[in-house]
Amino acid sequence: MQFDSAPKVSTLNQPDLIPISPTMSAELEKTCAQEKIHLLGAVQGYGFLMVVDPASERIVQLSSGMARHWPGLPAASALIGSRVSDWIEGIDTSAALTTDLLPASHPVVRSWRPRFERTGSEPALSMAASGECLVHRSGAMLVLEWLPHAAATDEPPGHPFPDITAVIARLRETNQLDSFFAVCAEVVQQVSGFDRVMMYRFLPDGSGEVVAENTSGECEARFMGLRFPVTDIPSQARALYLANRLRVLVDVEAVPDTLVPALLPDGGPLDQSHCLLRSMSEVHLTYLRNMGVRATLTLSIVCDGKLWGLIACHHHAPKGLPQLAREGLREVCELIAEVTGMRILALNQIAALQHRLEFIDVFNRLRLALVAGAQIATALDDALPELLTVFEATGFGVRIGNVDYVGGPDTRGATAKTLLDEVATRLGPVLNMATVTSRDDLLVTEKQPFRMSLDVAGLMLAQGPQQDAIFCFLTRQEVVRQVRWGGDPNKLLVSLPDGTRRLEPRSSFAEWLESVQGQSQPWQQADGEALEELLHILGDMNHRQTSLVLQKKLHWRAHHDSLTGLYNRRAMEDEVSRRLELGETNAVLMLVDLDYFKEINDTHGHAAGDQVLQQLSSRLESVIREFDLLSRLGGDEFLLLLQLQEPTPDLAMFVAERLHQAVAPPFEVNSVALDLRISVGIAIPPGHGNTMADLLRRADLALYQAKSLGRSRSVVFDPALESGQADRYRGETDPGTR
Ligand SMILES: Nc1nc2c(ncn2[C@@H]2O[C@H](COP(=O)(O)OP(=O)(O)OP(=O)(O)O)[C@@H](O)[C@H]2O)c(=O)[nH]1
The missing domain is CATH 3.30.450.270 (PHY domain)
Known part of the structure; x- marks a missing residue:
């Protein structure tokens, strides 16, 4: 296939190459990333474009190579400012130029064609006669692009339209990311007919990695697994790739046309983000030339709204979109990129989910251990x-x-x-x-x-x-790690004839190993x-x-006596009441009180008294069995509930005697031996009462009796004690008389 008129071929000066320092490099790369690649005003010459102001319906800008496609066309100045419908057929309906009907994201096909009769040129000889008109909105302007059906390509016409169902089925057939990438590259290579198709994934640092490569014919695969530095695709290019997901460069060597006039009526440049004819920056063209590439087709892979990577198709000869456009292959390529993006997202999510399940598993075991x-x-x-x-x-x-x-x-x-x-x-x-x-x-x-x-x-x-x-x-x-770069990523600085300097893309893409430490x-x-x-x-x-732990501490404090660690009055009352309510009356209640304890305090001090109380509690504890209860009611008063099979007074007295025996050996406090004795009052349910209050009161009366009889003895309650003596006991003020 040939161009309608042969395009010019650029000649590259042999610039002076100067190695640069990393700081210089970072500065220049920043500058490089600032190049406004969507505002370059450069148009690929295999087609032409026209910018129309929909408000006035007048032409405001043209691509400079238009006359190559439209023989006999007067100078551009003759068209600028004239009504678009005078020159373009099919556009004369009032709704045609309504920008609201156009999507802002991509061009749509219209059947508009040049009015060849106005110039007397021969439509049959012009590509534009059978070309495709693509229209999109750019700001307030409409951009009309005419793309030839067959141009700048070495492939025979009638490239087979792929069976899209089979393509999608192939993309679905693998669940592993690596093999999925390989299938993608293979499918796109077959559909597009480009020599080399690479799946290129962006890494978190912005650099890229070739994750799949598929080639045709003699073209040899040589980039698989290689890394490409972040500067190869600067940030503004990535932003553009996210906005416009399909780019075609028909011929790297074709010198691009310019826009006439250079600026729009408002004084600004035309935003070419969505122009299919947009030409690339000179740095990028040099990069492709150095790689030995003549034509490219690039599809963006977007996952979750972010640019995941690219499908980059390279060809050794001029090759274009027009053929694809006519056959609907452009949509197919876009669809493949779309499906690929979704599939990658799904496979990534599956992998992430599997990893997440591993975490959940480990965390659950840890949690269970902690809960236990x-x-x-x-x-x-x-x-x-x-x-x-x-x-x-x-x-x-x-x-x-x-x-x-x-x-x-x-x-x-x-x-x-x-x-x-x-x-x-x-x-x-x-x-x-x-x-x-x-x-x-x-x-x-x-x-x-x-x-x-x-x-x-x-x-x-x-x-x-x-x-x-x-x-x-x-x-x-x-x-x-060993990183395999596609060529030495350290860039070189080029001295340009005008004295300025710019970064020159590397000339070799041969594998370059870097050891990352x-x-x-x-x-x-x-x-x-x-x-x-x-x-x-x-x-x-x-x-x-x-x-x-805190709760347990508080609970313990609420139910225990802090000096002896025994149950306190409240806990004892609750427990005894509970047992009595359950009918557990095979028991005796014993109220134990030290004799003349006040003297111990007075003679040896309160701390010594405390030690006596602690030792007493241990001695009492040594007598009782595990199901008996022992508590300190306060002062030198202890209450015991002893379980007895047949709680007779005799048996109770027998057990009480063991308490006396336990107390009999001298207490040793601060190396002083103290002889102590106890008095015990006993009440036996149910005869002496069925409630804690009754039993305690009667044990108390019995205790009083024991004290009255000279202490160091036990007394079982007798109803005779309950006749005003209790009041006398309560009225006592001198404990020494108890
Ligand atoms: N060391 C110490 N003494 C206490 C504590 N609680 C009360 N007391 C004292 O224990 C003594 C109890 O005396 P009483 O039981 O009334 O009289 P007693 O001297 O033992 O005389 P009788 O019981 O009639 O034989 C009082 O002096 C209280 O101040 C305590 O926690 N520690």
Whole structure:
């Protein structure tokens, strides 16, 4: 196939190449990224374009090569300002130029064609006679582009239209990302007929990696697995690729046409983001030339609204979209890119889900252990191997409440406190939400980042929200990697004839090995989310465990006497009442009181008195059995509930005697031997009462009787005691007379 009129071929000066320093490079690359590639005003000459102001219906701009396609056309100045319908057929209906009907995102096909009769030219000889007119909106303007059906291509006409169902079926047939990429490249190569088709994925740092390559004929695959630096596709190009998902460069060597006049009536340049005829920047053309490429077709792969990568098709000879346009293949290519994007998203989600399930599994086991009451440090020790595996980490640590825990090979050689104090210096400001930060280049940026292992190159840190001083971290060791670049990515500076300098794309794309040191495997977003979740689990469990301990403490305090650790009055009353209500009356209640205890206090001091009470409680405890109850009601008064099969007074007295015997040996307090005795009042249910209150009152009367009879004895309640003597007892003011 030939152009209607042969385009000019550019000649490249042999510039002086000067190696540049990294700082210079960064500066120039920034400049490069600022080049407004959608405003260059350059149009690929295999077609032509016309810009129309829909308000006035007048032509405001043309591509300079229009006359090549439309013989006999007067000078551009003759057309500028004239009505578009005077020159273009099919556009004379009033609705034709309504911009609202056009999508802003891509061009649509119209059947508009030049009025050849106006110039007397021969339509049959012109590509425009049978070309396709594509229309889109650019700001307030309409852009009309005419693309030839067959141009600048070495392929025979009638490229077979692919069976789209079969194409989609092939894309569906694999569930592994790598093999899916291979199928994509193969399918697009067959559909497009380009020599070489590459799937190119953007990495987080903006560089790209060829993840699949498919070639035809003698063309040899040579880019698979190679990396391309971020500057090969600068940020503004990536933004454009996201907006316009299909680009075609028919011939790298064709000198582009310009726009006439250069600017629109409002003084601004034409935004060519969606122009199919948009030509590329000179730097990009040189890049392609250096790669040995003559024509390109590039499709954007968008996942989740973000530019994931590209399908880049290269051809050794001029090759264009027009053929594709006529056959509907343009839509097919776009559809493939769309399906590819969705499939990658789905496969990524499946992979992420599988990884997530691994995290959930490990976390659940940890949570179960903690819920079952394991200490945080113990549970973490058990879970550590699994945690390190699932996070692909070599060190882990957490500070939570008063727990400091570290584990894993990286943390050997320093105490948990030292390491956590060190990590804590890297905590960020306290926010309302948990935050996660990560680094994978510590050995590049810091000489010796940690006192832990010297190989630690990666750190991920999750810290709790608000004032909770809790955080946890993961570490990864350095992994020295070989990166295979497609050519030396260090750019060269070119001195231009006008004295300015610019970055010159590299001339060789042969594999160039770089050894990357001082870095760990990069952290993924999923790692951060999981670490945050782990911190939350540990924080939550720690909170629960501490409040459980506190609760238990409070409960114990409410039911026990703090001096002796025995049940207190309230707990004893509740328990005795409960047992009586259950009908458990095979028991006796004994009220025990030390004789002349006041003297001990007075003579030896209150602290000594306390020790006596503690020793007494132990001695009483030694007599009772496990199902009996012992409590301290207060002062030197103890209450016992003893379970007896047949609670007769004799049996009760027999048991009480054992209490006396237990108290008989001297008490030793501060190396002083003290002889002490007790008095015991006994009440036996149900005869002496069915309630705690009745029984206690009657045991109290019996105790009073024991005291009255000279102390150091036991008395079982007798109804005769209940006749005003109780009142006398209550009225006593001198305890010594009890
Ligand atoms: N060390 C100590 N003394 C206490 C405590 N609670 C009460 N007391 C004292 O225990 C003594 C109890 O005395 P009483 O039982 O009334 O009289 P007593 O001297 O034992 O005389 P009798 O019981 O009639 O033999 C009082 O002096 C109280 O101040 C305590 O927790 N520790």
